[in-house]
Amino acid sequence: xxxxxxxAAALRDLADGARQWPQWFTLGNLEIxxxxxxxxxxxxxxxxxxxxLVAALGAVYARVLGLAVRDYLPYLALGLFVWTFLSxxxxxxxDVFGQAAHTLKQLNVPKSAFxxxxxxxxLVLLAFNALVVAxxxxxxxxxxxxTALLALPGLALLIVNLFWxxxxxxxxxxxxxxxxxxxxxxxxxxxxxxxxxxxPSLPGLRALAQANPIYHAVELxxxxxxxxxxxxxxxxxxxxxxxxxxxxxxxxxARWRGRxxxxx
Amino acid sequence: xxxxxxxLRDVTVRFPVYGSEASxxxxxxxxxxxxxxxxxGPVYVEALRSVSLRLDRGDRVGLVGHxxxxxxxxxxxxxxxxxxxxxxxxxxxxVLSLFEPMLGMSLDCxxxxxxxxxxxxxxxxxxxxxxxxxxxxxxxxxxxYLDLPLKxxxxxxxxxxxxxxxxxxxxxVLLLDEQLVAGDAAFAEKAERRLKAFLDRAGIVVQASHSExxxxxxxxxxxxxxxxxxxxxxxxxEVFERYRAGAGAxxxx
Numbered sequence: 001x002x003x004x005x006x007x008a009a010a011l012r013d014l015a016d017g018a019r020q021w022p023q024w025f026t027l028g029n030l031e032i033x034x035x036x037x038x039x040x041x042x043x044x045x046x047x048x049x050x051x052x053l054v055a056a057l058g059a060v061y062a063r064v065l066g067l068a069v070r071d072y073l074p075y076l077a078l079g080l081f082v083w084t085f086l087s088x089x090x091x092x093x094x095d096v097f098g099q100a101a102h103t104l105k106q107l108n109v110p111k112s113a114f115x116x117x118x119x120x121x122x123l124v125l126l127a128f129n130a131l132v133v134a135x136x137x138x139x140x141x142x143x144x145x146x147t148a149l150l151a152l153p154g155l156a157l158l159i160v161n162l163f164w165x166x167x168x169x170x171x172x173x174x175x176x177x178x179x180x181x182x183x184x185x186x187x188x189x190x191x192x193x194x195x196x197x198x199x200p201s202l203p204g205l206r207a208l209a210q211a212n213p214i215y216h217a218v219e220l221x222x223x224x225x226x227x228x229x230x231x232x233x234x235x236x237x238x239x240x241x242x243x244x245x246x247x248x249x250x251x252x253x254a255r256w257r258g259r260x261x262x263x264x
Numbered sequence: 265x266x267x268x269x270x271x272l273r274d275v276t277v278r279f280p281v282y283g284s285e286a287s288x289x290x291x292x293x294x295x296x297x298x299x300x301x302x303x304x305g306p307v308y309v310e311a312l313r314s315v316s317l318r319l320d321r322g323d324r325v326g327l328v329g330h331x332x333x334x335x336x337x338x339x340x341x342x343x344x345x346x347x348x349x350x351x352x353x354x355x356x357x358x359v360l361s362l363f364e365p366m367l368g369m370s371l372d373c374x375x376x377x378x379x380x381x382x383x384x385x386x387x388x389x390x391x392x393x394x395x396x397x398x399x400x401x402x403x404x405x406x407x408x409y410l411d412l413p414l415k416x417x418x419x420x421x422x423x424x425x426x427x428x429x430x431x432x433x434x435x436x437v438l439l440l441d442e443q444l445v446a447g448d449a450a451f452a453e454k455a456e457r458r459l460k461a462f463l464d465r466a467g468i469v470v471q472a473s474h475s476e477x478x479x480x481x482x483x484x485x486x487x488x489x490x491x492x493x494x495x496x497x498x499x500x501x502e503v504f505e506r507y508r509a510g511a512g513a514x515x516x517x
Contacts, residue, residue: 022389026380034372106363107385108344258347261340262279 010254017112024117031121046128054080054132061197070140077136078222079196085126086162086217087187092118093166094173094180101264111253111260115167119159137225147224154220154230157238161217164245171256175263190214213241268357268436268467270319270342275351277312277337277492280305297334297492311337313492314351319468326483326500327472328507333489335472339363339439342470357436357467360386362444365426375410375417375425376401382429396432403458404428405451420448427455431462438466442473476504 017024036042054077062072096114097104104111137144173179193208196218200209209215216234223230278300297311312334319325327335340346341353343361368385369378379400383393401410404425406417414422424447431444446455463469463482471482479486479500486503488496496506 020387020389022391023384026384026390030370030373030377030381034370037372103367103385105340105345106343106367107361107387108359109387261345261347 006254006257010250010257013110013253013257014112014250017110017116020110020113021116024113024120028117028121028124031117032124043125043128046125047131050080050084050129051132051135054136057197065198074137074140074142074226075199075222076197077133078225079218081126081129081133082158082218082221083191083194083196084129085122086158086214087191088125089118089122089162089166090169091180091183091187092122093169094183096166096170097174097260097264098180104261104264111170111257112167115163115170118166119163123159133225142226144225145227147227147229150224150229151221154224157235157242158217158220160242161238161245164242164249167249168252171252171260174260175256194218268321269355270317270437270468270470271354272315272317272341272348273352275312275315275341275348275353276310277334277341277346278308278310278349281307281309297332297337311492312341312348315492315494316351317487317494317497319470321467323485324463324469324483325471326479326486326503327470327489328474328476328479328486328503329489334492335489336363336441337492338489339441339470339472342437343439355437358387359437359439360433360435360466361439362386362430363439363441365423365430365445369414369422369426371415372413374413375404375406378414378425379410379429382426383433386430386433388433392433393429400428400432403432403454423447424451427459431458434465436467438463438469440469440471443475443478476500479504 032043036045039045041048054073057080058069058073058076061067061076062069065072093115096118097111100114103109169179169183194212194214195202195205195209198205200206200215202209216230216238219228219230219234220238283306297309298313299307300310301307311332315334315338327338329335337346339361340363341348342355343359344353344355345361347353366382368381370381373381376397379397380390380393383396384390404410406421406425409417409421414425417425423445427444427446444459446452446459469482471479473479483500486498486500487494488503488507490510496503
């Protein structure tokens, strides 16, 4: 017989969720399969719609900004690539427990498993978009250098940071319906003020770019693939944010884990 | 197998009702838990109040009472879904809660995929399901239908598949809300044998139901709940005598 403290229960939730990877791996893949069932192309639809987005925005904004398409397109494709992943994870996180309410009211499942599954599903879709990015880089003759390898630890840091933010949004979203609406409203604005369509060197917008943490998060992946290694300070800041954020999300999980089923 | 056991001490469960303007009055109706309100905070429904129970390996316990008396909530507390607001719960042994036979199944997936899905929603891995796949498929008698999506099945066939999956596994603590339905009549006899073996394998069975017949068949000990409180624990005879007497008074017939 065990009387678990909230901290131990939260830790066990994260560990049990990880141990149950065959379950969320299977369910995550199935969700993708079902989302694109009877489309003929399957998840390649994601790649296709992403390719069209990149092509359309690229054609228009290269002219708006007066840039050469060959220079601009790789930058834009990589920015949208990271942004799509980031924004989808955050938006879906708000309702992740709400979507699972039926299950959460019947089974004692690790809450973390739903977050792991959310991340996994979006990583699979990210991989499909990576195909498009690879084609764009090849077509524009952008030769990735050895620096490009830094995109992998960059992506890992981004994922850890998204994980804790998603966890907090999931908890808050389970209790307050307004959270999902708020995030939905905030995301397009966040995209507009982040250098994705425009370059951070644009006069008058440089300060805005530098003050924007999302810019630095995007740059952790985009920078290396365009041959620019992010400065050390950014890596340190991202790692520190990850550490502090995971601690915060862990505390929140310990505090409110037992209340999630009551909120739904 | 570990020695399955469940221990509840003074368990109270209150559901907050956010955004409700209901003002609780002193008396309550014949159904439901007690409606209350903290000095500050939302209206709440007290579904369980100071429930203490101890169940040990071998126990076959029935939960009875009116609609909203707390049967389902008590099962969910035992399942670990609701952490008690006051009091404590200790459960030893692997819990299997079967409140909805088709939980997790998808109409767009094939019968075989649904066997895996249903198992996942019992806390099992896809591999666990694959190991039992042939046995489940054979018992279900669904044949080639197992390769077609579930939406091509009749409701009876869907239920039959769900029954075949859930009864294929073991649990130390088995929690059931109403009868675990099996499918049509031709299937009934075979299903009954399988269900009996399934129940016999479990260390502890807790069965909530409105059906006196079902409770008498399954349980040797019955807990009567009234407005979220345990009002009597006893043999089926003792409890149903009291339950009927009480029901006569409240339902007027």
